[in-house]
Amino acid sequence: MTTPGAGRTCRLTAAPPVNTPRSATPRSVTPRAVTTPRRRLASLVRAAALGIPLLLLGALVPSTASASASPVPATVPAVSGPPMTSAACVTDPATPKRQLRAMWIASVANIDWPSRTGLTAQAQQSEFRAWLDLAVRNKMNAVVVQVRPTADAFWPSPYEPWSEWLTGTQGTNPGYDPLAFMVAEAHARDLEFHAWFNPYRVANHEDPNRLVATHPARRNPSWRFAYGGKMYYNPGIPAVRTFIEDAIMDAVTRYDVDGVHLDDYFYPYPVSGQTIPDADTYAQYGGGFANIADWRRDNVNLMIKETGRRVHQAKPWVRFGVSPFGIWRNASTDPLGSRTSGLQSYDAIYADTRLWVKQGWIDYIAPQIYWHIGFAAADYAALTSWWSDTVRGTAVQLFVGQAAYRAGASGQDPAWQQPGELSSHLFDNRGHPEVAGDIYFSAKDVRADRIGAFTRVMTDHYSRPALVPAYGSAAAPQAPSITSATRGAGGVALAWRGGSGAPVSYAVYRVDGSPSADPCQFADARNLLTTTRATSFTDATASPSGAYTYYVTASERTHHESAPSAGKAVPGTGGGFSVVVDNAEASFSASTAWGTSAYSSQRYGADYRFASPVAASDPAWFAVAVPEAGSYRVEVRYPSDPGYNSSTPYLVATTTGNQTVIVDQRTGGGQWRDLGTFTLAAGAHNVVGVSRWTSATGYVIADAVRVTRL
Template sequence: MTYRAGRKWRPAAIGRIAAAALLLILAGAVVPTPAAGAGAGIKDLAACSTAPATPKRQLRAMWIASVANIDWPSKAGLGVSAQQAEFRSWLDLAAQKNMNAVVVQIRPTADAFWPSPYEPWSQWLTGTQGTNPGYDPLAFMVSEAHARNIEFHAWFNPYRIANHDDATRLVAGHPARQNPGWRFAYGGKLYYNPGIPAVRDFIEDAIMDAVTRYDLDGVHLDDYFYPYPVSGQTIPDASAYAQYGAGFGNVHDWRRNNVNLLVKELDQLIHTARSWVSFGVSPFGIWRNAATDPLGSRTSGMQSYDAVYADTRLWAKQGWIDYIAPQIYWHIGYSVADYAVLTAWWSSVVKDTDVQLLIGQAAYRAGAAGEDPAWQQPGELTDHLYGNRQHPEIVGDIFFSAKDVRANRIDGISRLVTDHYSRPALIPVRGTAAAPTSPSITSAARVSNGISLSWQRDGSSSPTSYAVYRVDGFPAMDPCFFADARNLLKTTRGTSFTDTTATATGTYTYYLTALDRAQRESGPSTGRVVTGTGPFSVVVDNGDAGFTAGSNWGTSSFSSQLHGTDYRFADPVTASDLAWFRAEIPATGSYRVEVWYPANSGYNSATPFIVATGGGNQVVNVDQRVNGGQWRGLGTFTLSAGTRNVVGVSRWTSTSGYVIADAVRITKL
């Protein structure tokens, strides 16, 4: 194999509503919003009061480690269905905790969790390196994550080849066996030599293969660059230094430059190929100590700048990464590396840059046997996030690792979720381009398990996902509804959502916004109100099983005022040919009957609606040229108990224009 093939990703480096709100006039109507066209996002919210416990934007993620089967798969050699079921359970856990991203290790030891043309299948899948697992795990994982609107960040370990130092144990076609000069053994493990340019090119090619073939949201490197120091051993790269180290005064500066080049070049390659993909690094939590370097932190631990040659401060200052997630795996008050000291220091590093700051959190230490007493306190992790609120530069957290989030020892994760993740959150914005066009809610109706919302995807602005907001009652529209997440119900990549938390008697106003791949948010839709039902209310849409119509009734989704996904239409004739809405009436009594239809000047001005009352059919003619896209009352009628056709739409009218059947709502008084 020619590892330089396919370097087409290497072009030149690239650089990186407030208005008067209208009061609701009647239940079931819309709540107008300020005009918000293409690119008009939610803004002007500085004057709004927000709650720190419900931030609107915050990245919340957990690492899912595959090396040594730490998290997934739980053991090598599981069947396809078992592997997939396990991964779905991790995503379900993340969704349950109101997390919005996962960071999944797909290249743990110079191998692959996808059919890579560069590297063998990972041994952590099947137990044998190079053995096909029978499906494409990366395609599966990305699809499942996106189905839950959870971002998928692909985690790559750049240099580690194996957790042993015997190259003959690698599969025969492994690039590290075919190119023995690319590798070295150190500390009982095998590594690619970061100082060899061909190695760097190869690693970049292997990573970019995944970036260009899969719908990734992020590329993530961990803290393993040059190997962590092993007492009494020296990294065996003297010959590479002699060959490639010209211009450097010592091997240490040369090594740092080798890692710098990898990070800088990956940044360029990723954003040239996929501008929306976020590139981040999660380094060891200490760059340098202040005693060594006045720019360093007030700590006294190992320094990643010197130990593993990771100049992470430089990467942030130069903007070579989109985010940095230092692993601050120490408790508040720890004398060697105080969590509070380090969050303040890293905040100062990213301040006035475009680099976002996440914090790597040690979920694995909370309540674990043998840990420092501070980690036996249920409030340690939640206190970390309380401390984060002092630093606006911190926009989220990543927890190591998934199995520790699930274990929830000493109730530490539950405490954290209650205190900080009680509501969903949007991913922090990346970039400054225009936001998508405001969407429209096409249907909002009560169903058996809550309130069902539907909308249509706007192809002109190509949104990736949507955010659903709910406000109690029907107050005048206020931009501050969207200032934090207190009203945020759900984010989804679909075009429908059922609010199962809505009560039967509650009245609610729903809003919808659209988000693109960079998480830029549109202005809100027009509000849609769903009124309280009292003891009984039912909506029957033309798409429901309770609707019947003859073959002369056509189907259309032409009008944006439709209820649900479509509506039915027919020409007027001198015959009834009724379209019927069937419902179960729980008890004989008085009921309010309302109809929904899209209006159009070409529709019928006297469409006959038939209400089958206890005393016989009553006809109400409706002008369907006007007042569409909302519930319109036909009146109050006495209906008899039972399941039957209750409301019909007749074609028998002498006026011209289509008659429309879309939806009815029946409410007991």
């Protein structure tokens, strides 16, 4: 980030020359046609892109698109009602069942909230609710809120003064308890609340007389030092370490937080020509260490280890996580390091983040990988690979810190002027199953949505809600039971009872029609409507005449999910007409340019058709005998592959002309994909076409369509 003291610092020691960003278009791949060898597709080759100079405070960023991964099998729990056994299901990587989606809400320097000092309590609360509502609209499931930015507090702490960022004057009561308010409001929206603490920073200035008279750093001058224009607690003093832990634990024990989150400020980032003034402290406490660097790292290690232990002793369900600088060490320095050439947090700020993961002292790590894909000094793709390797085989979850603040911002390199840069990072993540989600810095940049970058993330990756990744080994609650499902003017109103096992949150699923219960309906989020801490929900998206079956599951504090409830069917009022047209039927027509293949197991029926993109329509058409004019749901099915077309045009012949819907056939195969609701004319005629006219590479596929009267 570019704002001083914002809680993120990224520095690189090398700056490669500017070059043209790589293309976001995947390369063409030979189809799985019966006339070609059945070789397995290699992962898409990314065009190399040289980086852009980066010497900023903030996070690292990616810049190019990568192809999504193919659907993968997943084991899902049995569905209640008629008992079911676990089954291997084809899941869509674009609609993952579990994925942390969060944003940092920074309070230091009023970056995000409150927007300025001196607001009334009511105005502060209104602003914060708006941030939470933004998170919900963007299908996030957590917020990370800075509650101790500069050795101060956003709650009535007995250890530290009220934060100046609330009222403008350090030590002044804002008239309410912000932390209690924030936690309650987040949980009311079923958002996890991670309390973000900056451990050592005392002030963004060096003058102790500007601190409130009762400030511990002012009353204990030996605890602090000045460096680089800022004031810090000295990490080498045992009493300081205990004090910081006590201040954090006060919030943990008194408030219902879901996580304790530390940022990347440990020892100060290096300032040219200055030396950290802790030689006397090293002389007093550094016995047994060969050098001051090892001693400094041990000081930070002790704080991390002890904080994690104390958090888990007090509340085993609260997660302890750290968001460090994105580079541990470079491979040129340490063979265990990453293929990077930037500042090394191990050496520069004495943060041995790899050790914390390997020792299991933390529950999650969220490295700030704020560089773009292809950046020479710190390639996003190289770092996600390194961090994935680092957490593999441990119980530590990996979330990626994403630099929303760079997307479309003035002064950023050309990679960040591409609307798909952030989205490309998440496509890259799909190739690493260890990556369990993302956190965006910061809230105001998510809201700004410059150049539509976050809208692109939503479209490509957040089309459905997602559950928070489960952690620990707690038993899941018993399945809930739906007590009512009533169609009304506002939609379908559901109510249910929770079962035993301390349920905290519920997930609501909706399946079209009244199919038999199938575990694969819950394998990913394609049927997930929402999560809530209430025991009722109104599905306002339900069609007034559509037939649906609803299910509800329950989760406890650590997000282990119950089996689904028995399904509750809501009959439709649309006359019951529904027809599937396969490519093998007489009502399908296509030119000789369309080949036939039976390779993919995701196909509908015996085979499917494929064709290369051209600058002409040449559609393959599915004809339907429409019984009467009216509204119809149109769905399509196709096998997917990373090498298929990312922008396949589907044509729907409506009463007002053809409407085009673009579908990414790289993902979502083997399931019905809803194109929308359309007004169709009566009679037998071509209704759905698959066009070849697309500028994207990769084969377009025509397999089957389903048309349902609403």
